[in-house]
Amino acid sequence: MKIRKHTNVLTLTIIVVVDILIIAGIQLFTPPDEPNLALEELRLEYTKEDSSYVDHSQFEILDQVFESAQEVTATCLTCHEGRHEEVMNSSHFNWDRISYVEGRGIEALGKNNAFNNFCIGATGNLQSCAKCHTGYGMVDASTFNFDDPTNADCLSCHADADQYVKGAGKAGLPDESVNLTEVAKTVGRSQIGNCGSCHFYGGGGNNVKHGDLEAALYNADRELDVHMANDGINMGCVDCHTAENHEMKGKLYSVSSNNVNRLMCEDCHTNTPHLSDMLNKHTVKVACQTCHIPVYAKENPTKMAWYWSDAGQLEDGEPYAIQDLLGSDVYLSTKGSFEWAQNVEPEYVWFNGKADHYFMGDKIDTTAGPVQVNTLFGSHGDADSKIIPVKIHRGDQIYDTEHLTLIQPKLVSTEEADSAFWKEFDWDAASAAGMAQTGLPYSGHYDFIETEMYWPVNHMVSKAEASLQCADCHTRNDGRLAELTGFYLPGRDNNATLDNIGYWLILLSVFAVMLHGGFRIVSYMFVADDLEMEKYEEFKDDEEKG
Amino acid sequence: MTKKKVKKYKRFERFWHWSQAALIFFLALTGFEVHDSIQIFGYEKAVEFHRIASYMFLVLIVFAIFWHLTTEEWRQYIPTLTNMKEQVRYYMVGIFKKEPHPTQKEKWKKLNPLQIFTYLGFKILIIPVMVGSGLLYMFHKTINVNNVVVISDFNLETIAVWHTFGAYILIAFIIVHAYMTTTGESPTSNLKAMLTGYEEVSDHEPQGEKQSSDKTKAEGEK
Numbered sequence: 001m002k003i004r005k006h007t008n009v010l011t012l013t014i015i016v017v018v019d020i021l022i023i024a025g026i027q028l029f030t031p032p033d034e035p036n037l038a039l040e041e042l043r044l045e046y047t048k049e050d051s052s053y054v055d056h057s058q059f060e061i062l063d064q065v066f067e068s069a070q071e072v073t074a075t076c077l078t079c080h081e082g083r084h085e086e087v088m089n090s091s092h093f094n095w096d097r098i099s100y101v102e103g104r105g106i107e108a109l110g111k112n113n114a115f116n117n118f119c120i121g122a123t124g125n126l127q128s129c130a131k132c133h134t135g136y137g138m139v140d141a142s143t144f145n146f147d148d149p150t151n152a153d154c155l156s157c158h159a160d161a162d163q164y165v166k167g168a169g170k171a172g173l174p175d176e177s178v179n180l181t182e183v184a185k186t187v188g189r190s191q192i193g194n195c196g197s198c199h200f201y202g203g204g205g206n207n208v209k210h211g212d213l214e215a216a217l218y219n220a221d222r223e224l225d226v227h228m229a230n231d232g233i234n235m236g237c238v239d240c241h242t243a244e245n246h247e248m249k250g251k252l253y254s255v256s257s258n259n260v261n262r263l264m265c266e267d268c269h270t271n272t273p274h275l276s277d278m279l280n281k282h283t284v285k286v287a288c289q290t291c292h293i294p295v296y297a298k299e300n301p302t303k304m305a306w307y308w309s310d311a312g313q314l315e316d317g318e319p320y321a322i323q324d325l326l327g328s329d330v331y332l333s334t335k336g337s338f339e340w341a342q343n344v345e346p347e348y349v350w351f352n353g354k355a356d357h358y359f360m361g362d363k364i365d366t367t368a369g370p371v372q373v374n375t376l377f378g379s380h381g382d383a384d385s386k387i388i389p390v391k392i393h394r395g396d397q398i399y400d401t402e403h404l405t406l407i408q409p410k411l412v413s414t415e416e417a418d419s420a421f422w423k424e425f426d427w428d429a430a431s432a433a434g435m436a437q438t439g440l441p442y443s444g445h446y447d448f449i450e451t452e453m454y455w456p457v458n459h460m461v462s463k464a465e466a467s468l469q470c471a472d473c474h475t476r477n478d479g480r481l482a483e484l485t486g487f488y489l490p491g492r493d494n495n496a497t498l499d500n501i502g503y504w505l506i507l508l509s510v511f512a513v514m515l516h517g518g519f520r521i522v523s524y525m526f527v528a529d530d531l532e533m534e535k536y537e538e539f540k541d542d543e544e545k546g
Numbered sequence: 547m548t549k550k551k552v553k554k555y556k557r558f559e560r561f562w563h564w565s566q567a568a569l570i571f572f573l574a575l576t577g578f579e580v581h582d583s584i585q586i587f588g589y590e591k592a593v594e595f596h597r598i599a600s601y602m603f604l605v606l607i608v609f610a611i612f613w614h615l616t617t618e619e620w621r622q623y624i625p626t627l628t629n630m631k632e633q634v635r636y637y638m639v640g641i642f643k644k645e646p647h648p649t650q651k652e653k654w655k656k657l658n659p660l661q662i663f664t665y666l667g668f669k670i671l672i673i674p675v676m677v678g679s680g681l682l683y684m685f686h687k688t689i690n691v692n693n694v695v696v697i698s699d700f701n702l703e704t705i706a707v708w709h710t711f712g713a714y715i716l717i718a719f720i721i722v723h724a725y726m727t728t729t730g731e732s733p734t735s736n737l738k739a740m741l742t743g744y745e746e747v748s749d750h751e752p753q754g755e756k757q758s759s760d761k762t763k764a765e766g767e768k
Contacts, residue, residue, distance in 0.1 A: 278593060470589035476582045488703035491582040491589065495707050499583075502714030509718040513725040516637075523642040 036275055042268055046233050050189075057185040066180040069136055069173055070150035075184070077149060084149035086246035092134040093152060095122075095141070099257040101356050107257075112141050114255045115358045115406060117373045117393050117453035118203040118306060124437050125412045130172040132198035139171045160186035161193025192218055192228070195237040208303045209254075211344060211391045212459040216299035224298050225460050240268075253456055254374060259353030259384070265289070287386040289458055290348060291468040296391065296457050301328055301340040306395040309448035311336035312425045319425070334411075334422045346389030346457050348484055350378035355454075361440050363404045366449060370394070371406065373453035380487040387484065391455040398427060400435075402443030406451075410434035551744040554656070559619075560743055562610050569603045570716060577713055600680055607677065622656050623666045630659040641729060664719075672715055679709040 056062060061079075066072050077084055091097045096110030111122055111129075122129040123141075130138040134153045138144040145151055153172060155164045164183045167175040174180070200206055200214050207214030222229040227240070240263060241250045250263025265288040266273075272280040273288075282291075296302070311334060314320070319333030328340045354377045358364075364371050378385035398407045409430035413420035421430035427446060435442035473481045474491030481489060555563070576599065578584050579592035587595060614620040632648035637660070640648070649658035657665065682705045730736035731745070739745035 278590075278597075470593070474580075474582065474589050488701070488706055490580055490702075490706065493703070493706075494581065495703075495710070498707055498710055498714075502710070502717075505714050505718045506721065509721040513721055517725060517728070519642055524644065 036273075038270070038273065043233055046235055046239060053188050056187045059185075062181070062184045064181065066184065069153065069155065069180065072180055072184050073136075073150045073152055073154055076154045076187075083246065084152050087134065087152045087154075088146065088149070090134075090246045090248070091251070092157075092246075092248070094146065095133065097251075097256055097258075101257050102354075104356065104359075107359070109257055109357055109359075110255050113360065115360060115373060115408070116254065117395055117397070117451050118209060118303070119411070120308075120397065121360070121408045123408060124410055124434060127171050127414070128169050128412065131166045131168065131170070132202075133172045136173050137171050155183060155187070156197075157190050157194045158187040159183045159194075161191060161197050165197075190236070190238045192236050195241075203303060207297060207300045209393075210252075210455060210459075211302035212293070212296040212457045214297075214300055214302075217459070222463055223466075226463055227461060252458075253351075253355040253376060254453065255357075257355050257357065262353060265292075285380075285386055287351075287388040289389050289456075289461075290387050292461050292464075293346065293389055293457050293459075294462055294466060294468050294472075295343045295345055296389075296460050297342050297344050298460055299342075301326060301342040302344065302391070303338055304341045304344070304391075304393065305339035306336060306393070307338075307448075308336045308398060309396045311421070312427065314425060333425065344391065345480070347392050348387050348481055349376055349390050349454065350380060350382070350385040350484070351376045351388045351390075351456065352378040352382050352384040352386075354378075358406065360408060360438055361405055364399060364406060364449065366399075366404065370450040370452040371397070371399075373451050376454050376456070387481070389457040391457055393453045393455060395451055396448045397451045398431060398446050399449050400431075400441075400443050401445040401447050403441055405440065406449075407431045407442065407446060408434045408438055410437060551746055553743055554651070554739045554745045555743045556617075557743065558609075558613050560740060562606065562613065563740055565606050566603075566610075567720075569599055569606065570720065572599050573603065574713060574717060577709075581710060581713075597684065600684065604677065607673070623662055623669065625662050625666055626659050628659060633658050633660045637729070664723075668719065672712055672719070675708060676712040676716070679705050679712065683709055 061075060064075075066075070073084070087093050091110055094108075094110065095112040096108040098106060098108050100106050113121075113123075115121055119125075126141060127139055134156050135144070135146075135151045136153055137151065155174070156166065160183065163186060164178055165175045167173055174183075196213075196215065196218065199210070200217070202209035202213075207216075217225055217228050219230060220228040222232045226232055227235045241248050243249065247261070249261055251261065266283075269288065271283045273283075274280050310331065313333055315333075320331075321329055321333070322331040324330050324340065326340075329335075329338060330340070331337045356375045356377070358371065358373050376388075376390070398409060399405060400407055409427065410418065410420050410433035411422050411430065413423040419426065419429035419433035421427065424430070428444065431446055432442050432444070468480065471479075471491070473479045474489065476492060476494070479489075479492050481492065573596060575584070575586060576592045576596035579586055579589065580596055582589075586592070629649050636645065636648045647658070649655070651657075682700055683702070686700065686702050686705060727736040727740075728734070730739075735745055
């Protein structure tokens with residue numbers, strides 16, 4: 001009896017211990033309650049107004065009549081000695097970065113020489129394009145004096161962007177209407193407008209190129225962008241895009257190649273920003289943007305496709321335009337046809353921070369699908385790669401069918417009868433003139449080929465509630481990552497053979513059990529009485545044998 | 547003919563059995579939601595619950611192993627071919643004729659030879675496959691520059707396929723197992739025994755707890 005009692009006590013103890021362990025386990029693996037203190041700390045940090053900036057309107061030296069914008073720069077440098085060297089080393093001024101690309105070597109790549117899927121390239125049209133150059137007078141990159149300190153434009157990044165406007169077709173010089181004396185007094189830390197006046201309007205209109213950078217960010221709410229929201233933390237561009245020696249942190253892979261000086265969400269948020277351990281594990285392979293930017297171009301449409309091959313159609317010898325209901329151009333005789341989209345779900349690619357680009361003169365493979373204007377490197381097997389969201393801008397471009405190179409045609413007319421396409425609508429003549437300008441051969445034979453350009457999506461971060469949920473990717477059909485193959489994604493992937501075997505195994509078990517059970521019921525119902533007799537006899541036999 | 551109660555399953559054994567049953571059922575539900583075969587809790591919760599339940603299962607397994615070793619109960623699972631033919635014949639033929647069970651249960655012979663093979667397979671094949679692949683699955687992630695992490699040598703697909711395979715086997719096992727409980731003295735007597743620990747058996751022998759072989763039993767009935 002004593003031993004029995006002892007066993008009971010032991011069993012009870014074990015049960016209690018197991019219960020405690022279960023409760024402890026649940027506690028251990030249940031995340032602590034909100035708020036996320038790390039996030040609160042960040043919010044507080046960015047709520048503080050930085051009041052250390054100098055009020056330049058008090059300075060006598062700025063209270064003078066400037067004859068030219070260059071004079072303003074010279075005046076800035078009297079106090080800010082040597083800063084021009086930093087500016088003149090920056091990609092904003094040089095329009096290129098020295099980068100190393102595997103298989104290509106060291107190259108200077110940037111707006112100066114990059115090929116893009118929109119207006120093709122800046123060469124030949126710098127008079128107009130240089131409106132977004134932080135310098136003065138870059139009509140031709142080969143003759144522009146990159147070493148003259150007064151050619152640096154301080155005002156474009158530091159003056160009040162509402163008052164300081166660069167002129168159209170003035171190669172980066174300010175508009176006639178600008179009062180340089182007034183403007184010079186407004187300088188300070190860069191505001192959204194300083195960046196936005198160029199970066200929001202790339203491609204010739206609001207939100208055309210990026211899709212996630214546009215004028216709506218001036219007055220963002222938390223639905224649009226949690227960081228820049230007026231009703232939220234109200235951050236500006238340079239709160240994240242800090243600069244060291246005038247070289248901005250962060251860059252976009254439409255014009256850059258190397259995994260250096262990148263701006264990452266992790267810089268502030270760390271790579272374990274979630275309260276849930278399970279979510280934090282995702283940061284190893286999934287970039288923050290992937291889940292937290294579920295859609296881009298939330299406010300205004302962005303250009304998703306541009307088909308140059310459609311350009312050149314004329315009505316009664318005159319170019320014409322067609323607009324959609326929202327007022328966006330869908331056809332222009334000068335440029336071809338466009339496709340626009342709003343609230344776009346990004347596409348997803350593996351990316352390790354390195355990219356390659358189409359350089360003028362590169363041979364293209366006409367059988368390998370769309371020409372990749374830029375290539376983002378990365379794969380699942382690469383330890384540095386993460387899944388990132390991208391806008392893929394599709395379209396077609398003119399190319400030389402003999403030399404197998406993309407063609408940069410002459411588009412804008414700068415003088416009479418210069419074969420510019422936008423005036424004469426002759427692809428052959430425009431190609432010959434354009435390629436002559438770039439110094440590359442043109443055979444006289446052209447056609448159009450499909451192209452793709454990848455634009456990583458980094459802005460317009462949504463509220464946490466709006467971010468992607470597990471089942472957006474972990475689902476058998478039509479998940480966000482359906483196209484991204486080569487790895488096993490739980491919920492999306494399965495072994496079809498195994499699932500079939502499993503399915504039949506379960507069915508077979510159920511069937512066998514029902515069959516057996518059915519037979520038992522039937523046999524008991526009909527032969528139960530006779531069985532008694534048989535049973536006795538059988539056992540009798542057994543015994544006789546034994 | 548009188549009925550008497552025989553103690554068949556100890557308290558821990560019953561606790562272990564039913565906790566295991568509940569956990570396996572719950573793990574199957576959440577697991578197949580992670581596999582996107584069913585939708586019940588929502589993916590995030592399913593993953594979370596599956597993990598919590600798996601840790602509980604691991605604790606239970608540790609206790610069960612301890613119990614098997616300390617109580618010598620593991621000896622119940624030493625495989626034997628004795629009586630195997632009779633047992634198979636019973637399930638295929640005899641059971642329909644209401645013949646008595648060929649294997650009589652005794653204190654140190656709770657299981658018939660078929661049960662021994664099934665449960666032994668469950669213990670040393672299915673559960674280790676599930677625990678092994680499950681742990682690899684749980685701690686699987688590949689290494690990036692910032693995180694030093696375990697298990698990147700195993701392909702996640704291989705791990706997942708083994709885990710899923712085990713899950714299907716387990717489900718088939720449970721279906722058959724649940725049915726087989728109805729083949730006892732009465733359709734519910736095995737179930738009752740696993741719930742209460744006691745089984746009601748026809749009292750054929752004055753010695754009581756020591757139930758013996760068929761022949762003695764048959765003799766008794768005669």
